[in-house]
Amino acid sequence: MTSRTPPTPPAEAVRVSEVLAALSFALDLTEGEPMGHSLRTCLIGMELADHLGLSLQDRRDLYYAMMLKDVGCSSSSARVHELFGGDDRLAQHWLKLVDWGNTLKAARFGLKHFVPGDSLGERARRVAMLARAGSSVATELVEMRSTRGASIVRRLGLGERAAEAVRSIDEHWDGSGRPRGARGDEIPLLSRIICISQILEVFAMVHGPRGAIQLAQSKKGRWFDPALVEACDHRLEQRMALWCALNAQGLRDAVRNGEPDGASLLAGPGTLDRIALGFAEVVDAKSPFTASHSFRVTEMALKIAARLGHGTEQLIELRRAALLHDIGKLYVPNSILDKPGRLGPEEWETVRLHPYYTQRILEHIRGFENLAVIAGAHHERLDGRGYFQGLRAEQIPLGSRVIATADIYDALTTARPYRPALPEETAVQLMERDRGIGLSGDCLDALADVLQAGEGGEYLGRVA
Ligand SMILES: [Fe+2]
Ligand SMILES: [Fe+2]
The missing domain is CATH 1.10.3210.10 (Hypothetical protein af1432)
Structure with missing residues (x-):
């Protein structure tokens, strides 16, 4: 056979980003986040990337990595349930917001959120168990999901840099993050952008964009790269307010329009x-x-x-x-x-x-x-x-x-x-x-x- 099917005209071709944007809603569900979390994170991150003047290649890798940042999340669900009891989706959501380096805060979190229906005694038992295990529990969970996430991104053919970006999104600027405790420039820039973008999104949805930026400023030089915190300006605050108000279709459109020019992958x-x-x-x-x-x-x-x-x-x-x-x-x-x-x-x-x-x-x-x-x-x-x-x-x-x-x-x-x-x-x-x-x-x-x-x-x- 020598005849070949002519290629589909680009105008009709489905973009990889469209497919991933739709599937990212499933990742939000697993992660215990409101639908659209991954896409709003993507929009915030792309705004920061523009502000920093990142190259087209960097923006392309960042764009795909952000939509797939939680693709490894399901691999830790069973373990989260085993450790925390109750609804793993709630625990996954709160895990992001807790400073596990601070024992007092971690204990407060545990007492409040572990199996809310259980007795105080049972919750205290779980807190004590986790205190004994120390922060190694959080490291184990992050390691599990980040390794799995990076390997899926790699297999989807989105490149090594996007995979590496997904692997390190929970590292913190001061070395207090996980799983490797990398610090400063050791953390890939794209991971640093995803890290601050996802926390900005979570807090913007709960406390509003201004509250989110204030939180980012309070973690400047600790969780977040100072240069990225400085890029969180009034314009970003206004845009976050817009994105938080979009429905699912509006979000998909905004993300589609935000795809780096000339870098879109077609889904054959x-x-x-x-x-x-x-x-x-x-x-x-x-x-x-x-x-x-x-x-x-x-x-x-x-x-x-x-x-x-x-x-x-x-x-x-x-x-x-x-x-x-x-x-x-x-x-x-x-x-x-x-x-x-x-x-x-x-x-x-x-x-x-x-x-x-x-x-x-x-x-x-x-x-x-x-x-x-x-x-x-x-x-x-x-x-x-x-x-x-x-x-x-x-x-x-x-x-x-x-x-x-x-x-x-x-x-x-x-x-x-x-x-x-x-x-x-x-x-x-x-x-x-x-x-x-x-x-x-x-x-x-x-x-x-x-x-x-x-x-x-x-x-x-x-x-x-
Ligand atoms: Fe089935
Ligand atoms: Fe089924």
């Missing part, structure tokens, strides 16, 4: 696949019980779909939908995901919302509209008793039925907090009871074919 098919893989990893890292789940579901869904005669285009879409089907789970706290016992009604309601968030997050990516619908319907059942929409048989896209089959098979054959993994035959027997009621007979036949062909267990590696 390979890039979109890499991004889907990277975010599947973010989702799977959230809980030890979902490690590699998205990858295994994708592999099985592709095998089922191939037996059902899906064409190449459908398979490409299905692959991305399956990789991202549980991205809405980033909204579910680990206190629920990792709970060993039965879920209460409210907890169960939170779980039932995850496909809703999956759809909402993905539908804002141009070209992903159909994929968002497929991924968002992966918990629907033929009898209309699924969630979150209660769709019935013919209303459920075929791709969603395929993913549902692969998803349930994987859930049954892997361990859960409340039960061990079931053997393949038991899982299939259980699923057969739901034939034509919840699950599609065609998909179950295809699953049986895959398993009979001995292809059931060889998932990893091929999906990547």
